Amino acid sequence: DGGITQSPKYLFRKEGQNVTLSCEQNLNHDAMYWYRQDPGQGLRLIYYSQIVNDFQKGDIAEGYSVSREKKESFPLTVTSAQKNPTAFYLCASSIDYGEAFFGQGTRLTVV
Amino acid sequence: DAKTTQPPSMDCAEGRAANLPCNHSTISGNEYVYWYRQIHSQGPQYIIHGLKNNETNEMASLIITEDRKSSTLILPHATLRDTAVYYCIVKGAGANNLFFGTGTRLTVIP
Numbered sequence: 001d002g003g004i005t006q007s008p009k010y011l012f013r014k015e016g017q018n019v020t021l022s023c024e025q026n027l028n029h030d031a032m033y034w035y036r037q038d039p040g041q042g043l044r045l046i047y048y049s050q051i052v053n054d055f056q057k058g059d060i061a062e063g064y065s066v067s068r069e070k071k072e073s074f075p076l077t078v079t080s081a082q083k084n085p086t087a088f089y090l091c092a093s094s095i096d097y098g099e100a101f102f103g104q105g106t107r108l109t110v111v
Numbered sequence: 112d113a114k115t116t117q118p119p120s121m122d123c124a125e126g127r128a129a130n131l132p133c134n135h136s137t138i139s140g141n142e143y144v145y146w147y148r149q150i151h152s153q154g155p156q157y158i159i160h161g162l163k164n165n166e167t168n169e170m171a172s173l174i175i176t177e178d179r180k181s182s183t184l185i186l187p188h189a190t191l192r193d194t195a196v197y198y199c200i201v202k203g204a205g206a207n208n209l210f211f212g213t214g215t216r217l218t219v220i221p
Contacts, residue, residue: 045209092154
C-alpha cells in the first residue's frame with residue numbers, strides 16, 4: 001500500500017543524547033515536512049524539503065537537523081542542543097497542489 | 112504566506128450539521144484552502160481543498176466566499192467520530208507554507 005511510515009512509534013532518550021526519527025514515503029512525493037506538536041497545541045514546522053539534497057528551516061529548527069539523500073526518506077535528528085525535546089513528532093509529504101499525507105507520528109520522551 | 116484564524120472550539124449535536132469557519136483575509140490568488148482534521152494522538156487527515164469554487168466530497172463540503180477571505184467547512188451530519196481538531200490552511204506552490212496553526216476543537220455531543 002502507498003503511504004508514509006514513521007518509526008518508531010515511541011522513543012525514549014536520555015538527556016544529552018542525539019536521536020534520529022525515521023520517515024519514509026512511497027508516494028513519489030517531492031515535498032516532505034517535519035512538525036512538532038506539544039500537548040494541546042497545533043503543529044509547528046521544524047524543517048521542510050522540496051527536492052532531494054535540499055531542505056529549509058521552518059519556524060522551530062534550532063536543535064534539529066535533517067537530510068534528504070533520497071526522495072523517499074527524510075530523517076530527523078533531535079540533537080542534544082534541543083532543550084525541550086519531549087513532544088509528538090509528525091512527518092508529512094505532498095505534491096505541489098495536492099493534499100499532504102501524514103505519518104502516525106513518533107512520541108519522543110526524554111528520561 | 113497567508114495565515115488563518117479559527118475559533119478555538121465548537122460544539123455540535125450529533126446528527127446536525129457542523130459549520131466550521133475560517134478567516135484567511137490575506138490569501139493570495141494562487142493559494143488554495145485546505146482542511147485537515149486530527150483525532151487525538153494520530154496524524155492529521157486530509158478532508159477537502161478548493162481554490163474559489165465550492166467543493167463537496169464524501170466527507171464534507173467547502174464553501175469559499177466570493178472574495179476568498181473566508182471559508183466554511185460543513186460536515187452535513189456530524190457523528191461522534193467527527194470529534195477532532197480541524198485545521199484550515201492556505202497553501203500555494205512550494206513546500207514552505209504548510210502552516211497549521213492551532214485549529215478548532217470540534218466536540219460532537221450525543
